Amino acid sequence: MSQSSISAASSANAARRGSAVSRRILISLGWLIFALFLLLPLFIVVSQGLKNGLGAFFTAILEPDALSALKLTVIAVAISVPLNVVFGVSAAWCVSKYSFRGKSILVTLIDLPFSVSPVIAGLVYVLMFGAQGFFGPWLQDHDIQIVFALPGIVLATIFVTVPFVARELIPLMQEQGTQEEEAARLLGANGWQMFWHVTVPNIKWGLIYGVVLCTARAMGEFGAVSVVSGHIRGVTNTLPLHVEILYNEYNHVAAFAVASLLLILALFILLLKQWSENRINRLRAGAAEE
Numbered sequence: 001m002s003q004s005s006i007s008a009a010s011s012a013n014a015a016r017r018g019s020a021v022s023r024r025i026l027i028s029l030g031w032l033i034f035a036l037f038l039l040l041p042l043f044i045v046v047s048q049g050l051k052n053g054l055g056a057f058f059t060a061i062l063e064p065d066a067l068s069a070l071k072l073t074v075i076a077v078a079i080s081v082p083l084n085v086v087f088g089v090s091a092a093w094c095v096s097k098y099s100f101r102g103k104s105i106l107v108t109l110i111d112l113p114f115s116v117s118p119v120i121a122g123l124v125y126v127l128m129f130g131a132q133g134f135f136g137p138w139l140q141d142h143d144i145q146i147v148f149a150l151p152g153i154v155l156a157t158i159f160v161t162v163p164f165v166a167r168e169l170i171p172l173m174q175e176q177g178t179q180e181e182e183a184a185r186l187l188g189a190n191g192w193q194m195f196w197h198v199t200v201p202n203i204k205w206g207l208i209y210g211v212v213l214c215t216a217r218a219m220g221e222f223g224a225v226s227v228v229s230g231h232i233r234g235v236t237n238t239l240p241l242h243v244e245i246l247y248n249e250y251n252h253v254a255a256f257a258v259a260s261l262l263l264i265l266a267l268f269i270l271l272l273k274q275w276s277e278n279r280i281n282r283l284r285a286g287a288a289e290e
Contacts, residue, residue, distance in 0.1 A: 042263060045256050045259050045260055045263060046256075046260050046263065048252065048253065048256035049253065049256035049257035049258075049259065049260040050257075050260075051253050051256070052253050056253055056254075056257070057257045057260070060246075060253065060254035060257035060258060061257055061258060061261055063254070064234065065233055065234045065237070065242060066239075066242060066254075066258055066261075068234045068235070068237070069234075069237045069238055069239045069241065069242035069258075070239055070261070072150070072153070072236070072237065072238050073219060073238045073239045075150065076150070076153050076154055076157045076218060076225075076238060077157070077215055077218045077219055079154045080154055080157040080158045080161060080214075080218050081161070081211060081214050081215055081218060083158055084158060084161050084162060084164070084165050084214050085165055085207070085210075085211060085214075087162065087165070087166065088162075088164070088165025088166035088168075088169060088210060088214075089165065089166075089169060089203075089207070091106065091110055091166040091170075092165075092166050092169035092170045092172075092173050092203075093173065093199075094106065095107060095166075095170050095173075095174075096169075096170055096173035096174045097173065097178060097181075107170075110162065110163050110166050110167065111163055111167070112162075113159055113160050113161075113162050113163055114163055117223065118156070118159075118160050118221065118222075118223030118224035119223045119224065119226075119227055121156060121159045121160065121223075121224045122156050122223065122224040122225070122226065122227025122228045123227055125146070125147060125152055125155055125156060125159075125224075125227075125228050126147050126227060126228060129146040129147045129152065130147045131147075133147075147228050147230070148228070148229065148230035148232065148236060149236065150236075152228035152229070153225050153228060153229055153236065153238065155228070156221070156224035156225050156227070156228045157218045157221055157224070157225065159224060160217060160218075160221050160223075160224055161214045161217045161218045161221075164210050164213040164214040164217060165207065165210035165211065165213075165214055166210075167210070168206050168207070168209055168210035168213070169203055169206055169207060169210060172202075172203055172206040173199075173203065176202055176203075180198050180202070181194050181198055181199065184197070184198050205276055205279045208272075208276045208279075209273065209276040209277060212269055212272045212273040212276055213273065215269055216266060216269045216270075216273070219239070219262070219265060219266070219269070220240060220262065220266065221238075221240070222240040222241065222244075225238055225240070225241065226241055226244075229241060231245065233245065239258060239261065239262050240262065242258055243255050243258050243259050243262070246258060
């Protein structure tokens with residue numbers, strides 16, 4: 001073997017060793033950052049919640065104000081998520097299937113909550129529906145309360161979660177095209193039959209993924225809900241707001257206990273998200289092979 005061949009082989013081996021070392025360093029650095037900024041805070045939250053034992057932990061979670069906050073959070077999610085599903089599917093259908101004037105404006109409006117601070121959104125609702133707001137006098141005359149009540153919380157939650165379902169479905173529907181719907185139409189299917197028997201089966205896993213993201217965002221929303229809720233303890237406080245109140249009152253153990261409950265719910269939703277994402281990837285891989 002010539003000297004040049006030996007030198008080239010040595011250089012290649014050195015390059016591979018250097019690449020392997022760099023890869024290990026980058027992976028280790030990634031895990032270190034993940035542990036410091038994600039795992040450690042989660043561990044601190046749970047450990048502080050259990051600081052005084054399981055008895056104090058469950059007492060904080062089962063306290064009437066905490067249960068009221070949990071109930072209100074579930075109600076807000078149960079109302080806002082289905083409404084966002086209806087809007088998201090409708091918007092995705094319009095954007096992906098039709099060309100019309102103002103289409104780009106609709107797409108921009110769908111993304112608006114990503115660029116507007118939730119606090120500003122909450123202030124807009126107060127200016128519209130508050131006692132001194134644009135519709136305030138009319139609402140008072142008809143004994144309708146939106147701000148500092150459940151309707152305001154639901155409206156704020158809907159605003160911040162609007163993009164998730166639509167943004168997940170739009171590229172999925174655009175990728176699928178209109179061939180299957182056109183074939184169903186030629187076979188005599190009406191609009192509802194096409195939607196339920198053709199469109200929904202094709203988008204169901206993307207829809208589930210969008211619903212999971214929407215639910216997670218709705219459950220953890222703080223800024224907009226904080227503005228429109230009025231912080232009425234036991235009445236208009238969601239779980240994130242209840243955690244804030246407990247912490248501000250220096251009831252740290254109870255605050256971390258309730259935060260741990262939010263963490264458990266978030267981890268459950270994360271598992272659902274990962275499961276639905278894996279399903280989508282498998283379906284796409286199967287479609288690509290076909």
